Amino acid sequence: MGREKEKEKPSEKALNLLRSRLSDPNFIFRPLSDSPDSNYSKLKFIISTSVTEACNNSILLLGPRGSGKVAVLELVLSDLLQQYPEAISVIRLNGLLHSDDNCALKEIARQLCMEHQLLFSKVASFDDNSQFMIAMLRECGLAHKTIIFVLDEFDFFAQGKQRLLYSLLDAMQSVNSQAVVIGVSCRLDVDQLLEKRVRSRFSHRKLLFLSPSKEDTERFMEHILSLPMDSSLPHNYAAEFNGRLKKILSDERFKELIDTYLSFNFTIGHLVRFLFQAVSYMDLNAGFLSLGNFKTALSSNQRQLKLESIRDCSVLELYMMVCMKRLEVKEQTSYNFYSVMTEYKSIHDSFQTSDYYAANVCLRAFEHLLQCQLISFIDNKGHNQSVEFRPVKLLISSAELHQGLKSYQQCPAILLKLMDR
Structure with missing residues (x-):
């Protein structure tokens, strides 16, 4: 029994090590910071330039959720x-909590x-807090x-009057100020939402956080899952x-499996969650990862709520989602009920569907x-408008919709044909 326990110890240590790595954003994103072309290097250069050369800067970090925007930013800041x-002070706001200008200031x-x-x-007014912020920017700049x-x-x-953004960026126009504004958003067109007076004061720098390439994915997985040779492990x-x-x-089967997973969940965050699941399925008695661990993780991930929801949809609802996807393919970024109906009618006229x-x-x-x-509304504006006039967006990817259609027993063949186009 004692020997069996000793044999189990390395695998348990390895499992705990891998889990701790997968829970540590600093470890996860550190290898992605090696390249001078990485977002880490670019962001660090911009901020460090502001610190060393006493200048103002503003930048947007854009990309889908889970792409590592905040993780890379935190890595740079740390x-x-x-x-x-002694030369940096960090102020953090979140639009979900502080979108009201008074609250934010x-x-x-x-x-x-x-x-x-x-x-x-606590009782200071918006103007009082604004003046205080300007004074602090000036004092910090002098220091x-x-x-x-x-x-x-x-x-x-x-959104709204954007008084906070204007006050902040306008205060940074001062010679004495020394500040950096970093906006983090999932919307790639967020700069288009800015008013002219705000946009004219913004630096228009953007860093895009996109899904990793195949080479980066392989390097990333090897970095995460390889055990250190100089640790307490045998x-x-x-x-x-x-x-x-x-x-x-x-293994080609593994590469195909990863490609399948990333076709649905293409961000680093999704990949990390997938690897955590796969690692958790590791057999402690065997002590090693196997291809089966990753297959099990994939099958558990594919039971997604959205795919289940698609199976519960009517044929008409499937048509509407396919119409929306076709509008997106045609680069129509904004569409409402009537836009979808126009596309729906064009499909009927072209294929004479029943x-x-x-x-x-x-x-x-x-x-x-x-x-x-x-689907969901694009924004919170237009509450007074009828549902059919408000712009919407599809909340599932092409791959998810395609898989949902294939698993739908009564799915019309024309819909699969339209998705394959």
Whole structure:
């Protein structure tokens, strides 16, 4: 029994190590920072330039959720705070919490007071907090200290009158100020939401966080899953573990499996969650990862709620989603019920389909898609408008829709044909 326990220890240590790595954003994104062309290097250069050369900057980090925007930003900030501990102050806001201008400016004042050990007034007005922020920017600039404003969910700040953005960017026009505004958003067109007066004061720098290439994905997985040879793990065990891992990573079946997964979930965040699941399926008695672990993780991931929702849709609702996807392929970024109906009619006219319904029936199907959260309104504006006039977006990818159609028993053949085009 004692020997069996000893044999189990390396595999348990390895499992705990891999899980801790997959839960540590710094470890995950560190290899992606090696290249001078990486977003990490570019962002670090921009911010460090502001610190060392006492200049103002603004930049947008754009990309889908899970693509590593915040993780890379935090990695850069932690490195710079170590490098310039007395020269940087970080103020963090989130559009989900602070989209109201008064609330946001009050939060900035609160964090500045906390950072510089000043008394914070809860009853200060917007103008008072604005003047305080300007004064702090000036004082920090004179002290050669850079204030970094991180605005997560930046698109929420770009709604309404945008008084916060204007006040902040206008204050940065001062010669004495020394600040960086970093906006983080999932919307690639977020800069188009800015008013002219705000846009004219913005630096228009953007960093796009896209899905990793195949080479980056392979390098990333090897970095995450390989065991260190100089750790407390037995050398022979670590060597065999890494050898088996390389065989799995080079296996064509594994590559096909990863391609299948990434066709649905294409961000680093999704890949990390997938690897965490695969690692958790590792047999501790065997002590090594196997291709079966990844297959099990994939099958559990494919039971997605959206795919289940598609199976519960009517044929008409499938038509409407295919119409929306076709509009997106035609680069029509904004569409409403009537746009979808126009596309629906064109399909019927072109292929003489038997599945053609009246507008009021289609509207009910459209509303049901909203309830199922397969589509959603693009923004919160237009509450007073009728549902059919408000622009919407499809919340599932082409691959998910295609798989949902294939698994739908009564799916008309024309829909699969249209998706393959």
